[in-house]
Amino acid sequence: MHSLLLTIDWVLVIEKAVLISVIIGVSLLIAMYETYAERKVAAFMQDRRGPSRAGPGGIFQPLADGLKLFMKEEIIPTSSNRMLFVLGPGLAMLTAMMTSAVVPWSSHFNLFGREVSMQIADINIGILYIFGVVSMGVYGVMIGGWASNNKFSLMAAIRGASQIISYELAMGLAIIALLMITGSLSLKTIVEQQQAGHYYVLLQPLGFLIFLVCAFAECNRTPFDLSEADSELNMGFHQEYSSMKLGFYLFAEYINVFISSAVMSTLYFGGYDIPFVNDAALGQHIGQNPLAALQAFCLFLKVVCFIFFFMWVRWTVPRFRYDQLMNLGWKVLIPLAMANMLATGFFLLLKENHWHF
Amino acid sequence: MGITQILFWFLSVLALFSAIMVVVSKSPIPSVLWLIFVFFAITVQYILLNAQFLAIVNLIVYAGAIMVLFLFIVMMLEIKPDGRPLGPLLRQWLPALLLCGVCLIVMTVFLLLAAGGAGPLPLVTASPLAFGRFLIQKYWLGVEIASFLLFVALVGALYLGRGNGTTGG
């Protein structure tokens, strides 16, 4: 064990460090431009133009917004719990960033005679890791809402927490059905299986639908944005927050949207697989590095489509009432997910016993 | 000292310190938050032991679900320390000290008994697949009994929570 760790592969460490910083940078950039896209999409759907002043077509709007958030006065309410008040947004941001560690962004590059994998950590519990980190994400909301010492914030925090716990169950059950088919928890393996066969959305349409709905709920996005319901709870759990601490909460939401889009693409839409093309054969033609770049681009496109879908739904569907939300989660999605799981198991058993259909 | 050992000592100190803070904290919310730290430290310990599956399940179930519920309930009930002393110092701490002492003695005895065969365990990677097979095929009865117990507890809680049938949510 000692000798194992003493001979640390420093090149690997540097490689991973670079990859991590690139991915964090890219997710921050994407989150920034998600705010811009959100406003543009909302505007277009409401026959408006959206931000159009900062730069051509308003392209520098996120920079202006960020600058504004940085320059604003930072207010910490006197009756709040200072430590936890600061910890809340930090935790939200941290958990949002951590999720990206197990998503395979592309196959691998051949650089400097090394095979550089485009995945930070290919651990054999990939999905569970995402699950674990997402379940930690509740604390950002809860601690922030509680530490504000404001009853609206507290109510919003409790709502948010109960919503996330409820939908995590259905999400887990939906994933279990998928995992029964894949037989592996590693996201990379799942992608490779889809490259060889069908996209899992074809085998698990119901599971995908449940996962999608739960992803909306986990990200606190409309129609499930009860923890920031303006009409009932003022601004929800981040009511007392100002300046960049508020910015962190908003940013964390957009990073979550980005990551859950990436996870959905990976689990159900083939991840970095190039659609309608045999990747391996293409790699023979154009070489590994261009192939990997193309694959990363494909994943990016899929992610962008999902992000657009998130926004599309947000500006179409109105917010659920709290009891409707709970009914949907516990009485509809969980039984559905269970039925889906049982049906999947049934078919898998039939197949194992050499039934052909 | 390798990195593993440095991490081990660091995490152990963190876990113990957080555990002490759980007990000493005056109001329940910091107490719960310290408990999350304990679970976090233990999770990383599991990873050091190469038990990734156990680690992540520990994180999801304990830190991610059970502690959220704890926090949820503490926040809902708004329990605040009322400032009254809980009684004489000895009465506060004596049961805890006794229990700790008993645990320590039992552990030491077990350690001494196993000392002969003890040594570094072989390094194995508990893959989720193998772990699942092991659990469901070898200990299926235990798993079923445990899950059934939990289910009974759930139904019981539901029944008690309903009261006399007129007030229920």
Add this chain to the structure above:
Amino acid sequence: MKVVERKPMTLWEKTYLPGIAKGMLITFGHMFKKKPTINYPEKTRPFSAVFRGLHVLNRDEQGRERCTACGLCAVACPSEAITMEAAERLPGEENLYREEKYAAKYEINMLRCIFCGLCEEACPKDAIYLSETFTPSNFTRKGFIYGKEELLIPDPVKEPEAYAKARGEEAARTSSVESR
């Protein structure tokens, strides 16, 4: 009259999926509609010929103020936004004021003004007009009390360009008034 159907939802409808899909198609369609927005400071909507904006005190062709401080506009004003002080023209000031009497002080409180245009109609000397300038902004309430410096149109003899520019905005309407 349309009778609203109140039959219970079918199972397919209860999933809300068809409803959501329908709504989403509608919003998607709206993405490609023509936007009615006008890019305001760069482009403005064409005003109607009788648009009433901020006031302008007119001069005649030789650059003399037309106002004689008769006070009819102040009397006509329903919101009492206009105050003025009259003064007598001294010898040698003939090139400044058209009549023997002129307004030494002329103030309009733009916060009180309701832009009804009654002052314009009351004026016997064509001295006050409502221009097409609107949405003034200021940091203080005091700044909205416009005196003669703000109201008077530039001198057509001394500053012909500024005068032409000021008239440009209302040229259409004044010409239409004159032709009437």
